[in-house]
Amino acid sequence: MRTTVTQIARAAGVSPATVDRVLNNRDGVRARTRDIVMQTATQLGYFGPVADTATARMRMDFVLPAGSNSFIRALRKHLLDEATARPDVAVNVHDIEGFDPERLSARLRDLRGKTDAVGVVALDHPQVREEINALAQSGAKIGTLVSDIPTVDKVGYVGVDNRAAGRVAGLLLGRFLPPAGRQRIAVFMGSLAYRGHEEREMGFRAILSEDFPELEVVGLAEVSDDRDRAYHETLRFLDSGNIAGIYNIGSGNQGIARALRERQMERRVVFIGHDLTDATRLMLLDRTMDAVIDQNPRVEAREILRLLTSSVRGAREPEYLPRLQVVFKENIPTS
Structure with a gap:
């Protein structure tokens, strides 16, 4: 069954009308959005059968803080949702209890040699920085998420300024x-x-x-x-x-x-x-x-997956800083 415009829109995080404009090469779509839609359509097989990914499926791990933080819970959900639309990626999410550099460092250490890429919401702590660099040296591509650590060996940061x-x-x-x-x-x-x-x-x-x-x-x-x-x-x-x-x-x-x-x-x-x-x-x-x-956790989930996937494949994408939005009672989004 051929991939539908609605499926592409859901995976790319845009409207079906935007997908339709891109696929029919019409104006009115930003270049970055156009690239996202085209890449998503290709990955979902809209332009024809995609190569068998059984042997090429990459493992991607995300290390997030556990707890009652509603934004992090939403980010976790969107990471898993985005992963379901990507047959080339197997995503695992690891929750670290507390603001504990020991636990965070231990989990990063455990991932050495077991993953292709890691996205992490990380404490800026000497021990954590050392483990991130060691994980990168083992061959994993590292992306920081939500909170950056500028001095570590990473492919980029996805989050607001x-x-x-x-x-x-x-x-x-x-x-x-x-x-x-x-x-x-x-x-x-x-x-x-x-x-x-x-x-x-x-x-x-x-x-x-x-x-x-x-x-x-x-x-x-x-x-x-x-x-x-x-x-x-x-x-x-x-x-x-x-x-x-x-x-x-x-x-x-x-x-x-x-x-x-x-x-x-x-x-x-x-x-x-x-x-x-x-x-x-x-x-x-x-x-x-x-x-x-x-800040939009859905956009950040999509962009960190894109950043890390491209890096594992040998490509390089620029860091992405989502736009800040100030919400008042009078302009609360409907969904």
């Missing part, structure tokens, strides 16, 4: 808060061991210093993406003084929201966070959150 994301958060807080003299801001993060979280904090503090010096960061809570810890830290901040704004760099939004509602502060404290999930969607709708800085 986290420093820019932090600057956007600072701009939103600065513009949302009324000019009322010095105001106190609380900052939450998952772990300083994630370079992406560190870069968001740097960007956030930089724009406050440049454009909003009246906003004072009075505390930084490292909560390991644990919503219960985020809840208790929020109560501590709220009970210690007048908090005007909260910026959550990582996960744990539900814990912060719970504390704000208990103290009946959800309409008085400006709350900015990351990643549009089922939970943050509801927080935007009831105005507990004021804005969400979103």
Whole structure:
């Protein structure tokens, strides 16, 4: 049975109308999207039978943090979904409990000689960097995902510009808060061991210093993406003084929201966070959150698979930085 336009659209992450325009060589499609559609159509056999991949099927492993982080759970799902549309790739996902460089390093060590490529959401830790480099030297192609580590031996990074994301958060807080003299801001993060979280904090503090010096960061809570810890830290901040704004760099939004509602502060404290999930969607709708800085896990899953697959085959694709999107109550995507 011939591959359909709908199947190609689903695998490429675009609409059937876009696929139709590409296959019929019509205008109105960006060059990168056109390349993605054509590669997907070829892999799915739209232009004719593809070669038997039984002996050429590559193994690809992804190492992700375990836990309640809704964005990472969505990323995991999209990685597996994308893999089902690629007969040339066998994907395995490994979940690492906790922000633990020992466990992460051990899992990377176990993959030596057993895989063609590894995508990793990694802590920027000396031991982890050494294991990534050793894994690359064993022949595996490495791609960093969501949070980059610039100094390791890798083929590329797929994720947003986290420093820019932090600057956007600072701009939103600065513009949302009324000019009322010095105001106190609380900052939450998952772990300083994630370079992406560190870069968001740097960007956030930089724009406050440049454009909003009246906003004072009075505390930084490292909560390991644990919503219960985020809840208790929020109560501590709220009970210690007048908090005007909260910026959550990582996960744990539900814990912060719970504390704000208990103290009946959800309409008085400006709350900015990351990643549009089922939970943050509801927080935007009831105005507990004021804005969400979103990145698309489906796009990131598709692009890391493309980056690593091309690298294993000897090709080279540029790193891909997905666009940031700021979501408010008024522009929540319908799906």
